[in-house]
Amino acid sequence: MSETSDSSHVAGRVHALFRYPVKSMAAEPLESAEIGWHGIPGDRRWAFIRDGMVQSGFPWLTIRQRSDMWHYHPELLDPEKPDSSATVVHTPSGATLDVADPALAAELGDGVRVVRNKVGLFDTAPLSIISLQTISRIGEMSGAQLDPRRFRPSILIDAPSAVEFPEAAWIGRTLRIGGLRMRVDQHDERCVIINVDPVSTERDARVLRAVAQERNGCAGVYGSTVTPGRVAIGDLVALEDTPA
Numbered sequence: 001m002s003e004t005s006d007s008s009h010v011a012g013r014v015h016a017l018f019r020y021p022v023k024s025m026a027a028e029p030l031e032s033a034e035i036g037w038h039g040i041p042g043d044r045r046w047a048f049i050r051d052g053m054v055q056s057g058f059p060w061l062t063i064r065q066r067s068d069m070w071h072y073h074p075e076l077l078d079p080e081k082p083d084s085s086a087t088v089v090h091t092p093s094g095a096t097l098d099v100a101d102p103a104l105a106a107e108l109g110d111g112v113r114v115v116r117n118k119v120g121l122f123d124t125a126p127l128s129i130i131s132l133q134t135i136s137r138i139g140e141m142s143g144a145q146l147d148p149r150r151f152r153p154s155i156l157i158d159a160p161s162a163v164e165f166p167e168a169a170w171i172g173r174t175l176r177i178g179g180l181r182m183r184v185d186q187h188d189e190r191c192v193i194i195n196v197d198p199v200s201t202e203r204d205a206r207v208l209r210a211v212a213q214e215r216n217g218c219a220g221v222y223g224s225t226v227t228p229g230r231v232a233i234g235d236l237v238a239l240e241d242t243p244a
Helices: 067-071 102-108 132-142 166-170 206-215
Strands: 008-019 028-030 032-035 046-049 073-076 087-090 096-098 113-116 127-131 155-158 174-177 180-189 218-227 229-232 236-240
Touching: 008 032, 008 166, 008 174, 008 229, 028 073, 096 102, 102 113, 127 132, 127 166, 127 180, 132 155, 132 166, 132 206, 132 218, 166 180, 166 218, 180 229, 206 218
Parallel strands: 127 155
Antiparallel strands: 008 028, 008 155, 008 236, 032 229, 046 113, 073 087, 087 096, 127 218, 174 180, 174 236, 180 218
């Protein structure tokens, strides 16, 4: 674990790390990651595109259309080389298919096809953060039991604070997390995906409704790498005094 200098303030610790080898499929929990300029290596390098939606601006097949995508579990066959590793997907039926196998695309829908991008297929930014405290508060507001994975963070932080939604105050600042320095760029504007429980795949509209009513639709933050470095569960999260 990295220690902080006198010029930084400890904001919390890393509670969990997640990689999503295939956009909108299940999360892969990690103990540590060497985070680079394009986020966590191997993160969202693959995605499925809906038929006729390439020019739409949002062509992706996601949990919005198919809640059961939470039950498709990607696996990198060579986790030591995540950006070049072959990727397979364990399907709800028990089959294991290469991510590029036409049978997988056909199972996901008529005309669906897979694409790959070596630097990642991100909606907004390569790194997303949310705190346990924010998730707990949203649970209280919505009356729902919330698995943190439904918010699909890269880094889940335990950030005890006197203020609610602590990461919302970090916009424009730089965090030091283990060996990584990252700039917190903007709020994470949420969509209906957070209504879907990753285990049951049931939808609960109260979750997004609470975020919309109480937080202007935002929960968590997006960021980008300032200095690449290794991050591990338990690492301190330090808020630097001045922006990058």
